[in-house]
Amino acid sequence: MADIRVAIVGYGNLGRSVEKLIQQQPDMELAGIFSRRDSLDTLDPDTPVLPSAGFAEHTDKFDVALLCLGSATDIPAQAPEFIAHASTVDTYDNHRDIARHRAEMDKVAKAAGTVAIVATGWDPGMFSLNRTLAKAILPTAQQHTFWGPGLSQGHSDALRRIEGVRKAVQYTIPSEDALGSARRGEAGDLDGKQAHVRRCFVVCDAADEERIENEIRTMPDYFVGYQVEVNFIDEATFDAEHTGMPHGGHVVTAGDTGGFTQSIEYTLELERNPDFTAAVQIAYARAAHRLREAGESGAYTVLEVAPYLVSPTSLDELITRDV
Amino acid sequence: MADIRVAIVGYGNLGRSVEKLIQQQPDMELAGIFSRRDSLDTLDPDTPVLPSAGFAEHTDKFDVALLCLGSATDIPAQAPEFIAHASTVDTYDNHRDIARHRAEMDKVAKAAGTVAIVATGWDPGMFSLNRTLAKAILPTAQQHTFWGPGLSQGHSDALRRIEGVRKAVQYTIPSEDALGSARRGEAGDLDGKQAHVRRCFVVCDAADEERIENEIRTMPDYFVGYQVEVNFIDEATFDAEHTGMPHGGHVVTAGDTGGFTQSIEYTLELERNPDFTAAVQIAYARAAHRLREAGESGAYTVLEVAPYLVSPTSLDELITRDV
Numbered sequence: 001m002a003d004i005r006v007a008i009v010g011y012g013n014l015g016r017s018v019e020k021l022i023q024q025q026p027d028m029e030l031a032g033i034f035s036r037r038d039s040l041d042t043l044d045p046d047t048p049v050l051p052s053a054g055f056a057e058h059t060d061k062f063d064v065a066l067l068c069l070g071s072a073t074d075i076p077a078q079a080p081e082f083i084a085h086a087s088t089v090d091t092y093d094n095h096r097d098i099a100r101h102r103a104e105m106d107k108v109a110k111a112a113g114t115v116a117i118v119a120t121g122w123d124p125g126m127f128s129l130n131r132t133l134a135k136a137i138l139p140t141a142q143q144h145t146f147w148g149p150g151l152s153q154g155h156s157d158a159l160r161r162i163e164g165v166r167k168a169v170q171y172t173i174p175s176e177d178a179l180g181s182a183r184r185g186e187a188g189d190l191d192g193k194q195a196h197v198r199r200c201f202v203v204c205d206a207a208d209e210e211r212i213e214n215e216i217r218t219m220p221d222y223f224v225g226y227q228v229e230v231n232f233i234d235e236a237t238f239d240a241e242h243t244g245m246p247h248g249g250h251v252v253t254a255g256d257t258g259g260f261t262q263s264i265e266y267t268l269e270l271e272r273n274p275d276f277t278a279a280v281q282i283a284y285a286r287a288a289h290r291l292r293e294a295g296e297s298g299a300y301t302v303l304e305v306a307p308y309l310v311s312p313t314s315l316d317e318l319i320t321r322d323v
Numbered sequence: 324m325a326d327i328r329v330a331i332v333g334y335g336n337l338g339r340s341v342e343k344l345i346q347q348q349p350d351m352e353l354a355g356i357f358s359r360r361d362s363l364d365t366l367d368p369d370t371p372v373l374p375s376a377g378f379a380e381h382t383d384k385f386d387v388a389l390l391c392l393g394s395a396t397d398i399p400a401q402a403p404e405f406i407a408h409a410s411t412v413d414t415y416d417n418h419r420d421i422a423r424h425r426a427e428m429d430k431v432a433k434a435a436g437t438v439a440i441v442a443t444g445w446d447p448g449m450f451s452l453n454r455t456l457a458k459a460i461l462p463t464a465q466q467h468t469f470w471g472p473g474l475s476q477g478h479s480d481a482l483r484r485i486e487g488v489r490k491a492v493q494y495t496i497p498s499e500d501a502l503g504s505a506r507r508g509e510a511g512d513l514d515g516k517q518a519h520v521r522r523c524f525v526v527c528d529a530a531d532e533e534r535i536e537n538e539i540r541t542m543p544d545y546f547v548g549y550q551v552e553v554n555f556i557d558e559a560t561f562d563a564e565h566t567g568m569p570h571g572g573h574v575v576t577a578g579d580t581g582g583f584t585q586s587i588e589y590t591l592e593l594e595r596n597p598d599f600t601a602a603v604q605i606a607y608a609r610a611a612h613r614l615r616e617a618g619e620s621g622a623y624t625v626l627e628v629a630p631y632l633v634s635p636t637s638l639d640e641l642i643t644r645d646v
Binding site: 017020021024025026095098099102119124126128129130131132133135136137138139140183244257258260261262263264265266267268269270271272275276279280283286301302303304305306307308310311312313315316318319320322323 | 340343344347348349418421422425442447449451452453454455456458459460461462463506567580581583584585586587588589590591592593594595598599602603606609624625626627628629630631633634635636638639641642643645646
């Protein structure tokens with residue numbers, strides 16, 4: 001079978017991760033990258049770079065477009081224009097707006113005969129899928145989502161605004177106590193403040209440490225009311241250990257089946273957040289292509305896609321080997 | 324919408340768990356239990372008990388039959404007879420024979436206009452689904468399945484055959500070292516002996532302990548070559564803590580995305596194994612019913628069922644709330 005030809009739209013962190021990870025897939029090739037910029041410093045200098053404005057003229061060159069655009073404004077504004085011309089997969093992550101986005105993409109995709117898979121990635125995405133399945137299996141269970149250990153950009157920025165802070169990052173980390181309660185089905189209405197620890201790594205002069213720690217712990221909205229850990233480290237350690245983009249989390253579902261606790265947990269530990277988001281998006285490109293080849297059209301969330309459609313392995317081989 | 328009416332076929336541990344857990348589902352009712360026995364000690368004495376031989380005459384009373392029969396001989400022999408008359412969900416767990424079983428059920432189901440969902444439960448079942456998705460997302464990753472902590476019936480029997488052993492159980496437990504290696508993507512071709520610890524709890528006279536421990540550690544096939552832990556406990560502790568049917572395990576997938584380790588882990592911790600198998604089987608009854616209502620027929624594994632079909636919540640509400 002011919003490879004699935006994918007195009008990338010947008011070339012930030014996510015687009016660069018997609019470009020890198022397409023190469024790991026046995027049945028895909030990168031047809032080109034659409035960008036508003038004239039030239040890009042791509043991994044492979046031979047990859048065609050095409051103007052986003054000319055998207056509709058190039059749809060003979062690829063099967064599925066991976067929209068690597070921002071969720072804040074780009075996806076809602078631009079995705080409907082792209083789906084009118086080609087199948088797309090996006091990682092739209094504005095949870096409250098996904099239903100509206102899916103409905104709009106569905107309308108345009110059905111008219112155009114294309115397939116959109118929306119809100120892939122891990123949350124929304126793999127976490128959504130696990131929340132849905134676990135709750136269907138254990139309908140009376142408690143379910144909690146924990147995020148982290150993960151870099152929080154907003155909180156890191158807040159630390160860096162404190163006078164005397166030279167470098168700083170903040171990681172959000174699930175509280176071990178809260179995780180334990182959730183696994184035993186005893187977490188009840190746990191809120192985000194109880195469930196997470198805010199761990200800070202700060203580079204500053206030793207003389208400023210006491211004042212800076214106090215300013216952190218008393219910063220309203222960002223740190224007050226949370227479990228906060230402040231670690232002062234030297235610059236070399238910071239540069240060696242704290243410049244990555246780790247993230248991850250847990251979906252914990254624990255229920256009682258008549259006197260017995262049953263716990264389901266899905267855990268992601270990601271050294272590089274955009275790489276994993278890209279990896280999920282790429283896998284769903286396969287499903288978008290196959291659905292369209294099968295004559296389907298419209299918009300789908302990950303909940304609506306049969307799992308075997310995302311695998312490069314044939315259904316027969318999956319059933320023989322993995323089931 | 325009217326409740327989904329389910330019937331149970333077979334009344335061992337699994338059938339009893341299904342009977343209990345149907346009550347937790349918001350949209351299902353138990354229509355009756357088919358058994359080869361004349362009378363059953365059911366949870367609800369009003370539940371109709373019907374003869375298995377008369378299955379075909381009662382298909383107007385239920386929408387889906389949950390086949391709670393043994394995988395060794397009953398499912399392969401009897402499931403094709405049931406699917407000829409009604410939609411079914413089974414927990415067939417003979418991994419090497421699932422492709423053949425699915426093909427046979429598919430043929431009969433398509434001729435009868437019914438829907439069979441085969442090999443549900445957790446392994447095969449939820450573990451299969453997680454193996455497939457994780458490998459599709461991280462195609463170059465290492466993937467390992469660990470089982471336990473779980474009661475091993477065969478090994479517990481072997482312990483009880485040793486002279487002087489009054490009571491004994493053996494749990495198979497994933498090795499923490501092996502789990503750690505798998506999570507870091509460094510486990511390579513780990514085999515089952517390295518990956519698991521065999522933990523024994525034995526009740527015997529103190530004078531016999533040394534001899535019994537030696538007999539356990541030198542027992543070929545069962546214990547030689549494994550990490551073995553032997554714990555001697557008193558009878559009261561045994562009766563209080565070691566008469567359950569716990570099980571569970573981990574599917575660990577760890578891959579490299581160009582210099583970064585990404586790890587996906589799905590964990591089950593089950594205080595009662597048949598209850599959880601039943602809970603998964605029940606959820607897939609919903610999918611079987613919906614697929615048939617939509618005009619589909621044939622046999623499906625969990626890989627072929629879109630996740631939202633197993634949830635009691637409507638797709639619109641899932642997208643708004645869980646995605």
